Amino acid sequence: MHxxxxxxxxxxxxxxxxLGDDGPGTAVLIAGGTNLIPFMRENxxxxxxxxxxxxxxxxxxxxEEDGRIKIxxxxxxxxxxxxxxxxxxxxxxAQAAAMVGNPMTRNRATxxxxxxxxxxxxxxxxxxxxLDASVHLAGPGGDSVVPLKDFFLDYRKVKLDPGQVITHFxxxxxxxxxxxxxxxxxxxxxxxxxxxxxxxVLEIEAGACVKARAALGSVAPVPMRAQKAEAVLQGEKPDQxxxxxxxxxxxxxxxxxxxxxxxxxxxxxxxxxxxxxxLRPLLG
Amino acid sequence: MKTYPLKIKLNGKWRQTxxxxxxxxxxxxxxxxxxxxxxxxxxxxDCGACAVILDGMNVNSCxxxxxxxxxxxxxxxxxxxxxxEPHQLQESFWEKGAVQCGFCSAGMIVSAKVLLDENPSxxxxxxxKGLSGxxxxxxxxxxxxxxxxxxxxxx
Numbered sequence: 326m327h328x329x330x331x332x333x334x335x336x337x338x339x340x341x342x343x344l345g346d347d348g349p350g351t352a353v354l355i356a357g358g359t360n361l362i363p364f365m366r367e368n369x370x371x372x373x374x375x376x377x378x379x380x381x382x383x384x385x386x387x388x389e390e391d392g393r394i395k396i397x398x399x400x401x402x403x404x405x406x407x408x409x410x411x412x413x414x415x416x417x418x419a420q421a422a423a424m425v426g427n428p429m430t431r432n433r434a435t436x437x438x439x440x441x442x443x444x445x446x447x448x449x450x451x452x453x454x455x456l457d458a459s460v461h462l463a464g465p466g467g468d469s470v471v472p473l474k475d476f477f478l479d480y481r482k483v484k485l486d487p488g489q490v491i492t493h494f495x496x497x498x499x500x501x502x503x504x505x506x507x508x509x510x511x512x513x514x515x516x517x518x519x520x521x522x523x524x525x526v527l528e529i530e531a532g533a534c535v536k537a538r539a540a541l542g543s544v545a546p547v548p549m550r551a552q553k554a555e556a557v558l559q560g561e562k563p564d565q566x567x568x569x570x571x572x573x574x575x576x577x578x579x580x581x582x583x584x585x586x587x588x589x590x591x592x593x594x595x596x597x598x599x600x601x602x603x604l605r606p607l608l609g
Numbered sequence: 610m611k612t613y614p615l616k617i618k619l620n621g622k623w624r625q626t627x628x629x630x631x632x633x634x635x636x637x638x639x640x641x642x643x644x645x646x647x648x649x650x651x652x653x654x655d656c657g658a659c660a661v662i663l664d665g666m667n668v669n670s671c672x673x674x675x676x677x678x679x680x681x682x683x684x685x686x687x688x689x690x691x692x693x694e695p696h697q698l699q700e701s702f703w704e705k706g707a708v709q710c711g712f713c714s715a716g717m718i719v720s721a722k723v724l725l726d727e728n729p730s731x732x733x734x735x736x737x738k739g740l741s742g743x744x745x746x747x748x749x750x751x752x753x754x755x756x757x758x759x760x761x762x763x764x
Contacts, residue, residue: 329630331613
């Protein structure tokens with residue numbers, strides 16, 4: 326066992342004070358612990374303090390403010406899966422949260438942890454990207470906001486400096502009646518890491534696509550927006566020809582690797598199939 | 610080694626011990642509080658053998674810090690039913706042949722109890738989803754699902 330200090334702040338002010346302290350070594354933040362605890366068994370932190378943020382109530386609220394939905398970083402997958410505001414205005418995020426791990430991990434795992442862990446397979450990342458979410462950070466240097474698409478720097482690396490904490494995510498709800506969804510392809514129906522995941526938000530007005538967002542997980546070093554595919558759909562009436570072009574564009578801009586779960590070639594093929602299936606209902 | 614006092618209400622009784630910062634609830638339950646009915650299957654949240662109820666939610670005790678349960682209620686299979694007063698789920702598991710080696714059973718019944726508390730008449734699909742965090746290597750799940758449906762009908 327490691328000789329760690331345990332700190333359990335109950336307010337944001339206390340948390341920020343701990344993070345600003347030179348105190349008992351590096352601060353290792355823990356919320357649900359579903360990623361961190363297995364990680365710590367293999368990578369024992371030295372001279373560190375385990376800072377438990379799960380007791381800071383402000384970090385787990387889900388609310389609407391000034392037309393934007395704010396989701397606290399410590400909101401759990403179970404919270405998000407069943408939250409009436411999310412289900413009403415951004416249901417694709419609830420769908421994704423409902424597919425993370427299994428019911429027990431969902432009771433503990435947090436959206437902040439899912440993003441900060443920066444796995445390219447993080448299930449909440451594609452929906453948040455498709456929703457143009459922003460990441461709100463706090464730290465000894467003050468508060469800042471980063472668009473989520475700029476937050477993923479590289480494989481398992483996010484724009485989070487030592488001493489910073491994700492406080493919440495904010496996003497604008499899609500227009501009423503927007504076509505949105507999330508699909509996760511895995512080797513089993515539950516408790517799996519995605520082979521490919523796809524989130525989409527498509528706003529259609531007078532038959533034309535006024536806003537196209539598509540984001541994928543497990544097809545690149547980071548969760549990504551399929552911006553070439555989006556550009557094909559943007560402003561167009563969805564038809565067989567533009568759909569075929571959009572699927573081709575999506576396949577060209579992803580860079581899936583082969584690993585124990587699937588080959589790169591399979592992922593490239595499957596991503597296109599999933600995208601085509603999500604677009605087909607638009608063809609009427 | 611720095612340790613901290615831990616106080617939990619375990620199966621209705623307040624218990625105290627000392628734990629380290631990174632010690633899991635699973636470790637504290639088995640090594641310090643004699644709760645051997647909670648099993649260690651994988652220690653990484655994949656198998657569900659370590660499932661307990663924490664303030665009404667089923668959780669993997671191997672993925673929870675002991676200190677995160679401080680001051681809270683923890684229920685294990687022993688808090689759900691006993692030999693003298695079995696819970697309907699335990700009766701149904703027995704009757705339907707849903708127990709072979711028994712290693713998954715405690716965690717499986719914990720998850721089944723939480724499922725039925727939240728959804729007293731689950732469909733078969735809902736039963737499967739509710740138990741999707743609990744792995745069984747012996748039974749092939751059929752009897753387990755039948756046992757949960759049997760208990761739901763009787764409760």
